[in-house]
Amino acid sequence: AQKVTQAQTEISVVEKEDVTLDCVYETRDTTYYLFWYKQPPSGELVFLIRRNSFDEQNEISGRYSWNFQKSTSSFNFTITASQVVDSAVYFCALSEASGTYKYIFGTGTRLKVLA
Amino acid sequence: EAQVTQNPRYLITVTGKKLTVTCSQNMNHEYMSWYRQDPGLGLRQIYYSMNVEVTDKGDVPEGYKVSRKEKRNFPLILESPSPNQTSLYFCASRGVGTQYFGPGTRLLVL
Numbered sequence: 001a002q003k004v005t006q007a008q009t010e011i012s013v014v015e016k017e018d019v020t021l022d023c024v025y026e027t028r029d030t031t032y033y034l035f036w037y038k039q040p041p042s043g044e045l046v047f048l049i050r051r052n053s054f055d056e057q058n059e060i061s062g063r064y065s066w067n068f069q070k071s072t073s074s075f076n077f078t079i080t081a082s083q084v085v086d087s088a089v090y091f092c093a094l095s096e097a098s099g100t101y102k103y104i105f106g107t108g109t110r111l112k113v114l115a
Numbered sequence: 116e117a118q119v120t121q122n123p124r125y126l127i128t129v130t131g132k133k134l135t136v137t138c139s140q141n142m143n144h145e146y147m148s149w150y151r152q153d154p155g156l157g158l159r160q161i162y163y164s165m166n167v168e169v170t171d172k173g174d175v176p177e178g179y180k181v182s183r184k185e186k187r188n189f190p191l192i193l194e195s196p197s198p199n200q201t202s203l204y205f206c207a208s209r210g211v212g213t214q215y216f217g218p219g220t221r222l223l224v225l
Contacts, residue, residue: 033212033213035213037216043218043219043221044216044218044219045205045216045219047213047214047215047216050212050213091157091158093158095212095214097212100163100165100171101146101209102160102163102173103148103158103160103207103214105150105158105159106157107155107156107157
């Protein structure tokens with residue numbers, strides 16, 4: 001069965017600190033997608049990144065970076081020099097790449113960045 | 116602008132009073148789905164639709180109905196809402212590999 005685990009329920013950091021959000025997944029599929037979404041206090045879900053299971057290259061987008069390691073079934077998200085605007089709940093998700101394309105979400109990590 | 120819209124955004128109702136939450140997308144996506152978000156549980160899929168007139172149950176379909184008569188619309192129907200359906204609901208539309216979510220509907224059932 002597919003599963004996504006975000007063991008960190010809540011993290012608090014002081015502004016400008018770096019922070020890493022962990023995501024561990026389980027799947028028997030050889031082809032799948034991994035995602036990160038951000039949910040700010042306003043409640044909407046903002047797509048951040050999609051990673052194909054065949055692409056293990058790490059990605060950097062501004063202050064955001066993602067580390068995908070198939071060997072440990074992890075897809076971790078790092079925010080460098082955090083800002084108050086980064087305060088949100090972050091969800092990791094796993095999707096089949098065929099069939100029903102079902103999404104499985106983790107339970108989310110609430111990040112609080114303190115000024 | 117490519118988007119998924121939901122209405123209403125907020126709704127307070129009473130037990131047993133039928134309600135419909137509408138969802139519409141303008142991206143010509145075939146796949147649409149509904150999720151509910153509850154504290155500590157993340158998002159769970161209620162129903163999904165892979166195309167017009169093709170719908171199927173997700174993980175938590177009890178108490179909900181859906182229909183897909185047109186590609187752009189995917190309404191969620193609660194025939195007889197109960198307090199345990201108080202939640203934050205999201206409609207989503209999937210493009211190539213990625214789901215895009217509507218703004219959410221906060222539902223309170225008294």
